[in-house]
Amino acid sequence: MTTSTALLVADLTGVAVFAASGASAAVAKRLDLFGVVFVGVVAALGGGIFRDLVIDEVPPLAFADWRYAATAAVTAVAVFWLHPQLARLRTTVLVLDAAGLALFTVTGTLKALDAHVPAVGAxxxxxxxxxxxxxxxxxxxxxxxxxxxxxxxxxAALAGSIVVALLSAYRHANALWLTAAATLVFVLRVVSLRRQWSAPVATLRPPRTGTRGPRD
Known part of the structure; x- marks a missing residue:
């Protein structure tokens, strides 16, 4: 399998996974068939469209290659009809989202590097x-x-993209190592959910309500 074919397969897999994630979230919100498909397509193709526009690949693959939109739409329709068989819908959405996050991190970084974007930008x-x-x-x-x-x-996505950039810099961007990078993103996301890890937030102090009395 050539690198371009592997990227296409990974890209379409990411599209399907994010479409399923978006459609599952829409089903949970009780949207109709059109709403489920629309949310699924946006979730599946939004990131890729942004990527292609930034690296000046016009028109974006989501519009130029029918397989992208077809994969997203078919997956969303399948989720709409099969959702009664999907137990614990929220867990399904989170796992699918983590998988899509991992796949799109790898393919997005690789495509940016192939377009000669510097490592930090990629x-x-x-x-x-x-x-x-x-x-x-x-x-x-x-x-x-x-x-x-x-x-x-x-x-998690940023950590994975840094790993992909390092693998590319040291000529190790093969299928095995890229799969490991995607697995790292997926595991980091899922483990952080299970252990409730979070980024730090600012501590807000309640305003003072008391008033000072007059000085003696």
Whole structure:
């Protein structure tokens, strides 16, 4: 399997996984079939469209290659009809989202590097590619985006993109090592959810309500 074919397979797998994540979230919000498919497509293709526009690949693959939109739509429809068989829908959404985060981190960073974007910029593009779909999904379903909460989400994507950039710099960007990088992102995200790890937040002190008396 060539590198381009492997990237296509990983990209389409990420599309399917994020489409399932978006569709599952839409089903949980009781949206109709169109709403479920729309949210699934946005979740699946939003990050990739951003990536392609940033690296000046126009039109984005989501529009130029019918397989992307078809994969997202078919997956979303399948989730709509099969959701009664999906036990514990919230857990399903979180696991699928973690898998999509991992896959899009790797493919987004690699595509940026292939477009000759410097390593730091490629890491940022990889992270934003990974979180873009989830951001769109949460906004459309009326949730505070995961990336803005205290959860380890964007940090996991950034860590994975840094690993991919290092692998590419040292000529180790083969299927085995890239799979390991994706696994790192997935495990970091899932473990952080189970152990309730979070990024630090500012401590807010309540305003003082008392008043000082007159000085003697």
């Amino acid at each position: 890491c940022m593009i990889g992270m934003l590619t990974a979180i873009g779909g989830g951001l769109g999904r949460d906004l459309l379903t009326g949730e505070i985006p995961v990336v803005l909460r205290r959860e380890i989400y964007a940090v």
